[in-house]
Amino acid sequence: xxxxxxxxxxxxxxxxxxxxxxxxxxxxxxxxxxxxxxxxxxxxxxxxxxxxxxxxxxxxxxxxxxxxxxxxxxxxxxxxxxxxxxxxxxxxxxxxxxxxxxxxxxxxxxxxxxxxxxxxxxxxxxxxxxxxxxxxxxxxxxxxxxxxxxxxxxxxxxxxxxxxxxxxxxxxxxxxxxxxxxxxxxxxxxxxxxxxxxxxxxxxxxxxxxxxxxxxxxxxxxxxxxxxxxxxxxxxxxxxxxxxxxxxxxxxxxxxxxxxxxxxxxxxxxxxxxxxxxxxxxxxxxxxxxxxxxxxxxxxxxxxxxxxxxxxxxxxxxxx
Amino acid sequence: xxxxxxxxxxxxxxxxxxxxxxxxxxxxxxxxxxxxxxxxxxxxxxxxxxxxxxxxxxxxxxxxxxxxxxxxxxxxxxxxxxxxxxxxxxxxxxxxxxxxxxxxxxxxxxxxxxxxxxxxxxxxxxxxxxxxxxxxxxxxxxxxxxxxxxxxxxxxxxxxxxxxxxxxxxxxxxxxxxxxxxxxxxxxxxxxxxxxxxxxxxxxxxxxxxxxxxxxxxxxxxxxxxxxxxxxxxxxxxxxxxxxxxxxxxxxxxxxxxxxxxxxxxxxxxxxxxxxxxxxxxxxxxxxxxxx
Numbered sequence: 012x013x014x015x016x017x018x019x020x021x022x023x024x025x026x027x028x029x030x031x032x033x034x035x036x037x038x039x040x041x042x043x044x045x046x047x048x049x050x051x052x053x054x055x056x057x058x059x060x061x062x063x064x065x066x067x068x069x070x071x072x073x074x075x076x077x078x079x080x081x082x083x084x085x086x087x088x089x090x091x092x093x094x095x096x097x098x099x100x101x102x103x104x105x106x107x108x109x110x111x112x113x114x115x116x117x118x119x120x121x122x123x124x125x126x127x128x129x130x131x132x133x134x135x136x137x138x139x140x141x142x143x144x145x146x147x148x149x150x151x152x153x154x155x156x157x158x159x160x161x162x163x164x165x166x167x168x169x170x171x172x173x174x175x176x177x178x179x180x181x182x183x184x185x186x187x188x189x190x191x192x193x194x195x196x197x198x199x200x201x202x203x204x205x206x207x208x209x210x211x212x213x214x215x216x217x218x219x220x221x222x223x224x225x226x227x228x229x230x231x232x233x234x235x236x237x238x239x240x241x242x243x244x245x246x247x248x249x250x251x252x253x254x255x256x257x258x259x260x261x262x263x264x265x266x267x268x269x270x271x272x273x274x275x276x277x278x279x280x281x282x283x284x285x286x287x288x289x290x291x292x293x294x295x296x297x298x299x300x301x302x303x304x305x306x307x308x309x310x311x312x313x314x315x316x317x318x319x320x321x322x323x324x325x326x327x328x329x330x331x
Numbered sequence: 332x333x334x335x336x337x338x339x340x341x342x343x344x345x346x347x348x349x350x351x352x353x354x355x356x357x358x359x360x361x362x363x364x365x366x367x368x369x370x371x372x373x374x375x376x377x378x379x380x381x382x383x384x385x386x387x388x389x390x391x392x393x394x395x396x397x398x399x400x401x402x403x404x405x406x407x408x409x410x411x412x413x414x415x416x417x418x419x420x421x422x423x424x425x426x427x428x429x430x431x432x433x434x435x436x437x438x439x440x441x442x443x444x445x446x447x448x449x450x451x452x453x454x455x456x457x458x459x460x461x462x463x464x465x466x467x468x469x470x471x472x473x474x475x476x477x478x479x480x481x482x483x484x485x486x487x488x489x490x491x492x493x494x495x496x497x498x499x500x501x502x503x504x505x506x507x508x509x510x511x512x513x514x515x516x517x518x519x520x521x522x523x524x525x526x527x528x529x530x531x532x533x534x535x536x537x538x539x540x541x542x543x544x545x546x547x548x549x550x551x552x553x554x555x556x557x558x559x560x561x562x563x564x565x566x567x568x569x570x571x572x573x574x575x576x577x578x579x580x581x582x583x584x585x586x587x588x589x590x591x592x593x594x595x596x597x598x599x600x601x602x603x604x605x606x607x608x609x610x611x612x613x614x615x616x617x618x619x620x621x622x623x
Contacts, residue, residue, distance in 0.1 A: 075424050075427070125604070125608045126607070128608070129607055131423050132427050133611060135366075135424075136366070136558065136607070137607050137608075140603045141604065143555075143596065143600050147597040148597065255428070288442065289439070292435075292436055292440050294439070295432045295433065295439060298429070299429050302428050302429040302432065303429070306418075306421060306422075306425045
């Protein structure tokens with residue numbers, strides 16, 4: 012029996028996407044969202060892609076990765092190098108993106124197969140090591156122009172970031188709700204128990220890791236083609252931590268949480284712009300406080316769903 | 332051959348500093364299973380405290396070393412009390428993220444207070460060279476190695492011969508059993524943090540003298556490398572951290588001597604991954620089977 016794809020909830024999601032697209036478009040056209048806010052918006056959009064992709068690895072599959080910025084840099088540099096070689100047009104961005112996806116999935120496989128056998132904090136350190144190796148290699152290559160980095164033309168506007176945000180969200184949500192996604196959740200809950208139930212835990216861990224890496228590489232492409240300059244230092248261990256903060260702050264395992272916290276942190280960053288030097292102090296203190304007082308993040312593992320909303324709505328109607 | 336010996340000496344003196352930092356990692360990990368990410372920053376603060384004390388008072392090496400060690404010991408205990416104690420029963424990932432938060436906080440606060448630019452560390456040791464054939468050893472290297480060895484002997488004495496040391500070993504073997512035997516677990520953990528942080532503080536001063544320049548972010552890379560050293564030797568095992576630290580130092584010196592110094596960090600990370608995959612328990616560790 013084929014599943015009905017044209018449900019009420021799917022329709023509502025589509026509606027939400029279209030409405031927000033036109034709303035942003037309108038706000039830009041009448042000038043409420045100016046150039047500065049557009050940059051903020053791009054950053055938030057890219058951060059959401061990074062956060063949900065890391066959330067898939069950490070929150071859903073329970074594998075603690077600290078090397079996410081490495082995969083982002085693969086995407087960014089693939090795009091950067093190809094745009095430089097081919098001259099700046101939009102098609103070179105897409106070729107760069109494809110190369111980035113290919114490279115990052117190969118690297119993710121190389122990283123994943125040995126390291127995902129490790130557990131918890133050992134895995135964290137191993138992925139940190141891999142992330143740093145990627146950065147050091149980029150820093151020492153000729154084609155990437157070493158530590159000085161690449162200067163690129165701006166080739167994207169917010170519409171493409173929006174498009175890829177929607178696509179990535181769809182991918183992670185669809186994956187999480189599929190059978191492999193359920194297997195990933197069971198790995199998170201209890202690896203030994205799920206292995207006993209006949210789940211090939213290694214396979215699902217690698218699957219989640221590679222999907223996360225691919226999405227991070229896409230985010231890297233978007234980053235490279237909207238912020239002019241890419242340097243190896245942009246993708247250091249600190250960037251991985253920034254992404255981690257978003258995920259943890261929003262709630263590990265909640266994509267809605269990642270959205271909300273990327274938005275909040277983006278706004279916080281913009282409003283703290285004039286206090287850039289104390290920003291990191293606040294970040295650090297915030298991270299410690301969240302872990303002590305609300306280790307599950309703002310939203311815990313709550314997920315916003317139209318089906319829940321509809322259910323509540325229907326109940327109310329039935330009562331009256 | 333001469334070059335090899337020279338790099339070996341450089342590696343041992345650098346590695347002994349890594350070993351000092353690694354000891355703090357390994358003791359804390361042994362006792363509460365926490366990768367104390369902020370440990371590298373305690374080492375950085377040790378260097379800064381030494382810098383401020385030495386420039387303001389103009390005193391020599393020993394007072395500077397003691398002041399910085401005492402400061403770091405207190406700081407380590409305070410951090411443990413504020414950030415890690417509430418999380419005693421939390422998951423290890425939660426504790427790790429907290430440690431990252433503490434590390435961020437310390438780095439950024441130092442940047443704010445002391446500025447981001449590097450500071451010149453006062454030369455507290457006499458400059459000079461000993462020539463043995465074609466191999467040169469600086470006085471600094473001799474002093475650093477001597478101080479490190481003295482500190483390690485002191486640590487070994489505390490851990491194996493004193494009452495609190497016995498408590499430390501008991502808590503790291505089995506916390507609950509230790510508590511049942513009447514050991515004050517919280518006090519023991521605080522003491523472990525004090526001890527580890529004091530060693531990191533000493534390492535900070537020594538590195539300040541060795542490189543004669545300090546920055547607020549200097550703790551990041553040595554912190555990770557010291558952790559790798561601890562894993563290399565077998566985390567939780569004190570002699571393992573010493574051996575691991577010195578080996579990492581030697582490998583690094585040999586890579587920069589013979590290959591490219593640009594890749595020396597990458598080589599260390601590759602080693603880490605190989606150890607983790609091949610023998611996660613480390614050189615001196617025993618493999619433990621997982622029980623369901």
